[in-house]
Amino acid sequence: MDLDLLERTLRERGEPAFRRRQVWEWTARGAPGYDGMTNLSRALREELDAAVPYSTLSVETERESRDGTVKTLFRTGDGHPVEAVLMRYRDGRRSLCLSSQSGCPLTCTFCATGAMAFGRNLTASEILDQALHFRRLTELDHCVFMGMGEPMLNLDEVLAAARRLPDLGITHRRTTISTVGWLPGLRRFVDEVAEPIRLALSLHAPDDGLRSRIMPVNERFPIADVVAECRRHAEATNRRVFVEYVMLAGVNDTPELARKLAELLGRDHFKVNLIPYNAWAGGQAAVARPKTPPTAAGALYEGSSRERIGAFRHELERARVPVTVRLTRGRDIEAACGQLAAAPRPRGRQAAVPAG
Numbered sequence: 001m002d003l004d005l006l007e008r009t010l011r012e013r014g015e016p017a018f019r020r021r022q023v024w025e026w027t028a029r030g031a032p033g034y035d036g037m038t039n040l041s042r043a044l045r046e047e048l049d050a051a052v053p054y055s056t057l058s059v060e061t062e063r064e065s066r067d068g069t070v071k072t073l074f075r076t077g078d079g080h081p082v083e084a085v086l087m088r089y090r091d092g093r094r095s096l097c098l099s100s101q102s103g104c105p106l107t108c109t110f111c112a113t114g115a116m117a118f119g120r121n122l123t124a125s126e127i128l129d130q131a132l133h134f135r136r137l138t139e140l141d142h143c144v145f146m147g148m149g150e151p152m153l154n155l156d157e158v159l160a161a162a163r164r165l166p167d168l169g170i171t172h173r174r175t176t177i178s179t180v181g182w183l184p185g186l187r188r189f190v191d192e193v194a195e196p197i198r199l200a201l202s203l204h205a206p207d208d209g210l211r212s213r214i215m216p217v218n219e220r221f222p223i224a225d226v227v228a229e230c231r232r233h234a235e236a237t238n239r240r241v242f243v244e245y246v247m248l249a250g251v252n253d254t255p256e257l258a259r260k261l262a263e264l265l266g267r268d269h270f271k272v273n274l275i276p277y278n279a280w281a282g283g284q285a286a287v288a289r290p291k292t293p294p295t296a297a298g299a300l301y302e303g304s305s306r307e308r309i310g311a312f313r314h315e316l317e318r319a320r321v322p323v324t325v326r327l328t329r330g331r332d333i334e335a336a337c338g339q340l341a342a343a344p345r346p347r348g349r350q351a352a353v354p355a356g
């Protein structure tokens with residue numbers, strides 16, 4: 001729902017100021033439309049229905065995984081694709097993964113979103129409408145900004161949306177914003193955000209040479225500066241920054257690199273999440289522009305084996321760096337991390353997508 005348009009519409013009608021809050025409360029609690037907002041007059045409900053679309057996004061496709069994960073492809077009013085994912089866990093946790101941009105201008109070599117054309121920043125309403133869509137299906141308690149896009153390139157809109165999530169049941173402590181380490185936005189985040197929103201850093205390599213190879217953004221903002229900024233956040237908030245580290249076979253997964261990573265991060269300020277890589281070669285036909293081959297041999301990336309991930313983890317544990325291995329959800333519907341490229345593929349081709 002475009003909240004500015006809502007406000008304008010109510011004001012033009014001469015409605016009292018509290019109407020906006022009434023409409024928002026219904027919406028945030030998952031009302032299916034204006035129709036059920038019983039403390040508004042029928043005339044007002046009809047007028048809102050005509051003047052303020054209930055969502056700024058339309059649902060194009062929605063797929064549900066065997067594990068209960070739901071992935072939805074939306075379109076903005078001007079036709080840009082946006083994807084979001086709902087993950088449901090056995091312990092009852094319901095976690096959202098939201099997009100901050102349609103596409104992404106950064107070209108991390110292993111990421112499907114980085115290979116599609118960049119569209120634009122999403123508005124706060126478009127970000128919130130992803131969450132509201134799922135709120136109409138179920139209660140929610142966690143949210144990560146780990147869908148399409150780089151949140152720190154669209155920080156104001158991301159924060160405006162994040163600040164409303166508690167109305168949907170998602171507290172700031174259960175909200176995580178993830179970044180490649182885009183320093184201007186990251187600095188602002190550390191300086192200006194008073195709410196206890198969690199920070200995650202997508203690092204993927206402990207030294208600049210390797211990181212630049214897999215994440216071109218590192219040429220602009222080298223590791224030392226980015227890690228220092230994250231450490232500043234950990235110290236200011238007394239909460240660990242999560243480090244995301246996607247495990248790429250033969251690229252960044254040796255025990256030696258694990259030791260380097262432990263040395264870089266130390267014991268006190270970070271927690272490492274090792275992410276099994278979701279290979280997406282099956283998605284290449286759907287992406288807009290070809291990329292330079294990511295590895296020297298020109299082959300596509302492959303995910304590290306369980307043994308390699310286990311050995312990497314062991315090195316971090318030995319150095320007393322907190323570490324977990326991330327579960328991969330929704331693999332059968334290509335809803336796993338980094339697979340939110342726009343074009344949904346027909347069911348018959350799913351078997352061709354290699355599991356990472």
Ligand code: SAH
Binds near residue numbers: 112150180202276
């Ligand atoms: N731009 C932000 C937000 C996107 S988060 C960021 O990079 O942090 C997306 C997360 O999924 C990042 O940690 C990214 O490195 C990871 N990712 C991307 N592609 C992936 C893939 N194919 N398999 C596993 N993780 C992937």
